[in-house]
Amino acid sequence: MRFIIFATIFLSVMALLSLFISRRFIRKLHFSKRVKRYLNLFLLVNLFGVVAYMFVRYNPSVPNWAYFLLSLPIGIIFLLFIATIFYEFFAFIINKTPVSEKRRDFFKKGLDIGAVAVAGSINAKAMYNAKHIELEKVTVKIKKLKNSYKIIQLSDVHIGGLVDKTFIANLVKRVNTLNADIVVITGDLVDTKMKYAKPALDELKNLSSKYGTYFIVGNHEYFHDVQAIINYVNSLGIKTLENENVYIGEKDKGFYLAGVYDIFGNRINAYIPDLKKALEGTDDAPKVLLAHQPRYIKEIDQKVDLVLSGHTHGGQIAPFNLLVKLQQPYVKGLNQHNEDTQIYVNKGTGFWGPPMRLGASSEISEITIIPA
Template identity: 40%
Template sequence: MRSLRKGRRASDRAGGLLKIEGMSLSRMVVFLGLVLTVSAGIHYYLWARLVRDIGWPAPWGRVLGWGIVALALAFPLFQMASRSLPREVASPISWVVYGWLGLMFLLFVLLIPADLVRGIAWLIERLAGTPADPARRQFLARLFGGLVGAGALGAAGYGVWSVLRPIAVKPVTVPLANLPDPFAGFVIAQITDVHVGPTIGRAFLEELVAKTNAMEPDVVAITGDLVDGSVARLGHLLEPLSRLKARHGVYFVTGNHEYFSGAAEWVAHLATLGVRVLRNERVSIEKDGAALDLAGIDDPTGGNFLPDHGPDLARALAGRDPARPLVLLAHQPRQVQEAADHGVSLQLSGHTHGGQIFPFNFLVPLQQPFVAGLHRVRDTAIYVSRGTGYWGPPMRVGAPAELTRIELARA
C-alpha cells in the first residue's frame, strides 16, 4: 500500500499538460487514434500542396518534407516527454510545438479556398477542352502556395503579438431590472480561461493581478479554466492570486480543464490563496441595507471525473429570495438555459475564447449558444468573455483576450 501511495504521488508530481482522468482505456485509445489520424492527414495535405506541388529544387523539397514529418511527430512525442521534463525545459519547447499547431491550422484554413480556386480553374479547362499545361499548373501552385504561406505567417505573427501585448481591460455595463439602488455601479472583475500551464506562468498572473486590483472591484469572479496541469506542477505559479483585492471577495468556479488537472486538489489549493470556490452554492453580498446574491456551479464535465461534482443549480439557489438580483458564475454559456428557468439575473461565463483563432469562432455555435459578448435569454442576461489567456497555440487571431470590468446598472 505504501509503495502504491508513493507511486501515485510521483505520478502527480510528473503530471503533464493534461491528465485524462475518468476516461476508459478504450475511449482514450479511440480518442488518441482519431487525433493522430486527423493530424497525419492535415500534415500530408500541407506537404502535398506546399512541397510536392510546388516542386522545390533539391535538396529543399526533401528537407521540407522531412521537416513536416518531424513537426507532425513533435506534438505526440512532446506530450509524452513533457511528463518528465522540468517546466524550465518544457516551456520553451511548448512555444515551438504549440506555435506550429497554430500555424498549421492557419495554413490548412487558407489552403482550402486556394484549392477551391484551383479546382474551378481546372474545371473550366476541362469544359473548354484546353490541353493540360503542367507548367501553368505548377505556376498556380507556386503562386497560391506563396500567398497562403505569407498569409498564414502574417496571421500567426499577429496572433503571437496579440497574446504578448499587455492585457486589455474591457468595460461592460449590464442593466438589471431588479437591482437595488446601492448596487448601481457595483463592479465585478471577471477573469476566465487563463490556462496557466505550458506557456503561461507567474509573470502573466502578476500583471493580471495588478490590473485587476487597479479597477478596485467589488467582486473578483474567476469563471473556470484557470490551469492546465496539476497542483504539484503549477501550484507555486498561482501565488500572485493571493494578492487579489476586492471589497466583497474573490470567487471561483470550476471549468472543464480543472477536471483534466485534478479538480479536488485545485479546489483545496485555491482556498489557501484566499479564493472562495463556489461549488453549487450561493453567498449573500450586502451593501447599505440592500442585498445581492452571488452563486456558482460546477462545470458540466465534473460528474465524469469526480462522483460528488457536477452542476446543481437547484441546490445553489435553494431558499433564495427571488426579489433579490442573482449573479451566477458558470463556466460554459450553455448553462444559461437552466439559469433562465430559475430566474437568474446575470450569468458570467467563458469557455469559448471567442473562437481564439479565426475562423474557429464559426464552429463554437455547434456546442455553445453564444461565442462572446452580452446577450439575453428571456429575462436573464449573459456575458461571455473571450478569455483572459489562451489555450494551445500561443496566439489569438480575431478574438483578443480581455480582463472584463462588469458594472451593474439599474435598467
C-alpha cells in the same frame, strides 16, 4: 488507456492534415523541388513536434523556450490546413478563368508566393495575439439593482506550461489597477498537477477588490483532483462557490453572486451542478450566476439576471469558433438569452494548447452592472 486512445486518434488526425497540406498545397507550388522538399521536411518536423508535445504537456521540468516551440505545431497544422482550403479555392478560380496560359501561369505564381507569405504572416500574428491580453469593457443593466458594481472576470487561465508564476503575477498587477468591486474566476484556472500549479496559484493571493475574489471550477479542474484545487484556492482567501451564493454590496442595495459546479460533473457523477441549491434564499433579489460553460444556461429555470461563463475561448483560432458554436449556444461577448437573462462569455484570459489566437483575443472582462 483513455490517454492512449485519445493520443492515437489525435495524432492520426494531425498526420492526415499534414498529408493533405503536403499533397494539396506544397506539391502544387511553382517552387523548385529543393524548396518544396524543405517545406515538406518542415511539415514532418512539425508533426514530430506534436508527438513530443503530448509527452511534455504536463511536465514542468521542460524549459519554457522548448515548451513554447513544442506547443506551436498543433496551431501551425490547423492554420496551414485552413490556408490550403483557401489556396484550393483560388487556384480553382484561376484555372477556370478564360485567359491565356501565360497570364494564367503568372496569376498562379502570384497565388503561390502570396499564399506562402499569408500563411506565415497569419501564424506569426496568431502567436503575437496570444501574448497580449485585451481589456473588454461592457455595461449590463439589471432590474431591481440599486447601486452599480464593477466585476472583473477572468476565465480559462489554464495554469501550466507557459502560463506560469510570472504570467499570473503580471495578470494580478493589471487586475489590481482596475479597482474592482469583486473579481470572479469562471473555471479552468488550473490545467496541471497541483504540485506544479501552486507557485502560480500563490500569486492570486495578491488580488485586491472591495468585496473579494470568487471562483468556480471548470471542466479541466476535474482532470487534476478537483477537491485538492478547491481546498488550495480557498486557502488563498478566494471563495469557491460550490452550488452556493453570497451577498455582494450594501444590504438591500447589492446582489447575490451564485456559482455552480461544471456540467462535466454529470459525466463522473460527482461535483454535480445544482442550480436550485445555488440560488437558495436569493428570493427576488438581483442575481449574477457563475457557470463555466455557456450551455448551462439551458438548465436555468429560475430568474437569473446575468450569467458569466467562459470555456469557449471565443474559438481561440478562427474558424474554430464555428465548430464551438455547434456545442455552445454562445461563443463570446454579451448576449440576451431571454427577457429575464443575459449572458456574458469571456474568451479566456490564457490559452489552451498552442500559444496562438486568431480572431479571438485573450481577455480580462470589466463588467459594470448598473440599475436598469
